Amino acid sequence: MQRGSDRLSRRQDDEMKHQLQGLLRSGHPTRSEEWHDPEPMADDDPELAAGPVPGDRFETLRLELGRHLARTPFPAHRGELVRMLRERHAPDPLTELVERLPGDTTYRSVQDVALALAPA
Structure with a gap:
């Protein structure tokens, strides 16, 4: 079955769904290696005050x-x-x-x- 303009093949799409299944069910990262997880916000990342700027x-x-x-x-x-x-x-x-x-x-x-x- 032709899937139109999708970037991935059906096999790659199913593989990605399988890889994300644990994350989607649990709501938090499930990998044992920490380096796979996205980086948290750094302390020096810019943030904007909600009110007047000191x-x-x-x-x-x-x-x-x-x-x-x-x-x-x-x-x-x-x-x-x-x-x-x-x-x-x-x-x-x-x-x-x-x-x-x-x-x-x-x-x-x-x-x-x-x-x-x-x-x-």
Whole structure:
């Protein structure tokens, strides 16, 4: 039976289902070798505060904004920035922070956006 545009053959598909069966039933990794498991979050991975950004998190905020607003045409207004963040599936806390910006201000760069979000 032809399966259309599937990447794997029926045999490979069945083999992958068999390999994942323990994980799907138990809800946690079932391998005895730890190196098979995905890596947990690192301590220094960027995280975004849900509320106003304290001074020591300014760099994290700027990096997150830069990552999600890369190749965004500047100057931009709040609405354009929010639209780009949603299109690029940015985290909700980041999008909510940008939604709080004044709508009548024009931002020339990611740095301007980060400075507007940072506490004075």
